[in-house]
Amino acid sequence: QKEVEQDPGPLSVPEGAIVSLNCTYSNSAFQYFMWYRQYSRKGPELLMYTYSSGNKEDGRFTAQVDKSSKYISLFIRDSQPSDSATYLCAMKDGTASKLTFGTGTRLQVTL
């Protein structure tokens, strides 16, 4: 079993839809949780960075962490074609500098 599980998709939604992206993890030591967006042939771009359970909102993006269920989510409201990319979840424990990544979910937002 992988430490971090993420559905690779592809996930196709119409413009304006609410998108829900999820990751589950098995290591209870993970404390810091990140979502990155990666466009084709580009490096990952940090979208959200959270610590501890709860919600964090930034514009159209909301990150949610449920440590008791070992489950994190990224919600995208009013999705746009420019949101079409691969979304990677990543996490680390309190002392390690290395990240553990999910496999990434490919999202396609159609007109």
Added chain:
Amino acid sequence: GAVVSQHPSRVICKSGTSVKIECRSLDFQATTMFWYRQFPKQSLMLMATSNEGSKATYEQGVEKDKFLINHASLTLSTLTVTSAHPEDSSFYICSAATGFPNQPQHFGDGTRLSIL
């Protein structure tokens, strides 16, 4: 803020050539830098972690003599692929972090390396 610049973005060269890739943190001091390799439609694979002024720590299976890493300053790390062969063709991405455990990694835009 938190901009990481990676150069070059694309390299095409002959087999046997050594290739150097630079990774710079432009607006923060990066105590720790990371080098990743990414195959098409796959997630990032960590190759090595480097701390400024120290030898890099390589992941299992990564040849340190093949992939030379230098992190001589708080804003610059370099990866040199020595005597590159076609199987080294890949997308190489660096990231940088301040070293504080509660700070995220910020990534460069990657280097697409093609060995003919």
